[in-house]
Amino acid sequence: MNRTKEPIRPIVVAVLAALVLAGCSNGSSSDSSSPANGSPTAPAGAGAAQPGGANQLQSDYQRVIGDVLPSVVQITTASGLGSGIVYDDRGDIVTNAHVVGTATTFTVTLAGSTKPLDAALVASYPESDLAVIRLGSPPDGLKPASFGDSTKVELGQITLAMGSPLGLSSSVTQGIVSATGRTVSEPGSPGSPGAVIGNMVQTSAAINPGNSGGALVNLDSQVIGINTLAATEPQSNGAAAPGIGFAIPASTVTSIADQLIKDGKVTNSGRAALGITARTYFDQNFRPAGAVVVAVAPDGPAASAGLQVGDVITRIGDTAVDSLNSLTTALASLAPGSKVTVAYNRDGQSRTAEVTLGTLETP
Structure with missing residues (x-):
């Protein structure tokens, strides 16, 4: 399934999947049997009592849902809806930038409630697809979520995804x-x-339109990420690719949210940068063949390593670069302060430079 706010624009990530934002739903659903009154949708496997370990696992699911679901809210804008997570007891709620879009005012519904609450935009940082909104009159008993350590997330850990897919508030899926x-x-x-x-x-864990901005949770009742994307099959006109979803890690969420709340903007992106402005370079056959440098920041990482305007970057570390997008993607996987070999062409000759990456500056 994909977002209802806009048509599918397939993109390529990792190997085979194209992705669409799991952003905003119009709140409609053709499943008349699905609960939409704020009661939790039980995760698969949480039905009749099972013997032994299955019983314990079911108890763990129910405990985590009881702990975290009260912190997950539904956010409604003029053009759709998404999810959010209560960040603190002052009424700050963190969500995706694509959920808030261009809106500055919102209606928020808390888990287990039907009473709409007014909220306004604190700030948005689309570069990391994160935003913070704030309740105008935070109610008593508001429950902030607990965010976990992203470095401790491991392959195979059980996760629960909480949010409002297709407008079904307080829904839970597992994976x-x-x-x-x-x-x-x-x-x-x-x-x-x-x-x-x-x-x-x-x-x-299943992630559908309306889940964006919701919580991806471990069995310690900690938010380990914000649900953001679901995959689609590239060859099937945007049909859903079941079981492939993506969440922004908790470390990124807390770093960006803290800055948005404190300063109203992001002053430290935590993202690696070369200190250049570039565009896609096309070869004589009009095929993308690198990223050509069009400006170099004085005293920046690239300048310190000797890169110049007109150089065509073709590789970052072990990652080939054939366009500006691939250069951006390669840098997104690296950390500021790390050293990397940059391969580039200058005047028809291949060269390399060792670059200590800087931090992407924010507007």
């Missing part, structure tokens, strides 16, 4: 951590130009 460290390119949307995000968590 595992399928992979970590994915670098994902998102499609653009109003208010979000299409971020390239590194270190994302891949999960098999």
Whole structure:
């Protein structure tokens, strides 16, 4: 399934999957038997009592849902809806930038409630697809979520995805951590130009339109990521690819959210940069063949390593670069301060430079 706000714009990530944002649903559903009154949708396997370990696992699921679901909200804009996570007891809620889009005011519905609450935009950072909104009158008993340590997320960990898929508020699905460290390119949307995000968590928990901004949770009742993307089959006109979803890691969420709340903007992106402006370079056959440098920041990483305007970057470390997008994707998987070999062409000759990456500056 894909977002209802805009048509599918397939993109390529990792190997075979194309992705669409799991952003906003119009709140409609053809399944008249699905609960939409705020009661949790039980994860698969949480039905009749099972013997032994299955009984314990069911108890663990129910405990985590009881702990975290009260912190997951539904966010409604003029053009659709998404999900969010209560960040603190002052009424700050973190969500995806593509959920808020260009809106500045919102209606928020807490888990287990039907009373709409007014909220306003604090700030948005589309480069990492994150935003913070704030309740105008936070109610008593507001429950902030607990965010976990992204470095401790491991392959095979059980995950629960919580949010409002297709407008079904307080829904829960279950799966595992399928992979970590994915670098994902998102499609653009109003208010979000299409971020390239590194270190994302891949999960098999079902993520559908309306889930964006919701919580991906471990069995310690900690949020380990914000649900953001679901995959589609590239060859099937956008049909869903079941069991492939992506979440922005908790470390990125807390770093960006803290800055948006404190300063109203991001002053430290935590993203690696070369300190250049570039565009896609096309060869004599009009095929993309690299990223040509059009400006170099004085005293920046590239300048310090000797790169110049007109150089055509063809590789970052072990990653081939044939376009500006592939250069951006390669950098998204790296950390500021790391050293990397940059291969480039200058005046028809192949060269390399050792570059210590800087931090991407924010507007």
